[in-house]
Amino acid sequence: MLAVLLPLLLLPLLCTCDRAPEKPASVPEVISVPDSLLRHVVLFSFKTESGADSVETAFRELAAAIPLVYDYEWGPNVSHEGLDRGFTHSFLLTFLSEADRDAYLDDPAQEKFLAVLLPTLEEVTVVDYWTRD
Numbered sequence: 001m002l003a004v005l006l007p008l009l010l011l012p013l014l015c016t017c018d019r020a021p022e023k024p025a026s027v028p029e030v031i032s033v034p035d036s037l038l039r040h041v042v043l044f045s046f047k048t049e050s051g052a053d054s055v056e057t058a059f060r061e062l063a064a065a066i067p068l069v070y071d072y073e074w075g076p077n078v079s080h081e082g083l084d085r086g087f088t089h090s091f092l093l094t095f096l097s098e099a100d101r102d103a104y105l106d107d108p109a110q111e112k113f114l115a116v117l118l119p120t121l122e123e124v125t126v127v128d129y130w131t132r133d
Contacts, residue, residue, distance in 0.1 A: 043087040051120025058116035068100040
């Protein structure tokens with residue numbers, strides 16, 4: 001009986017051996033992260049607090065709309081040192097290259113963001129740096 005069943009059990013294995021394995025429907029692209037990352041730090045002060053609220057949303061949408069932004073985070077100033085010079089919000093974008101940062105700065109999505117930002121903006125400062133250990 002085993003001699004009859006064994007070939008029947010092995011038949012599906014024999015039939016699939018010569019076929020290439022199927023690829024998943026979606027294979028994620030692997031991104032190689034360099035040793036150093038380019039940080040783009042943007043500090044804002046606003047004419048009104050309601051202006052800050054609209055810019056927070058617009059900046060988040062801007063970062064999400066541009067795939068070259070490797071990472072994004074933001075937050076309001078919570079320092080008690082008194083050295084903020086009136087800057088109330090910090091936005092940090094991370095890029096893998098200067099070319100990615102430059103493309104972000106020239107992206108047409110910036111126009112929509114600037115339309116929200118400029119009427120509420122009091123002051124801005126920007127610092128870019130490459131991370132170091």
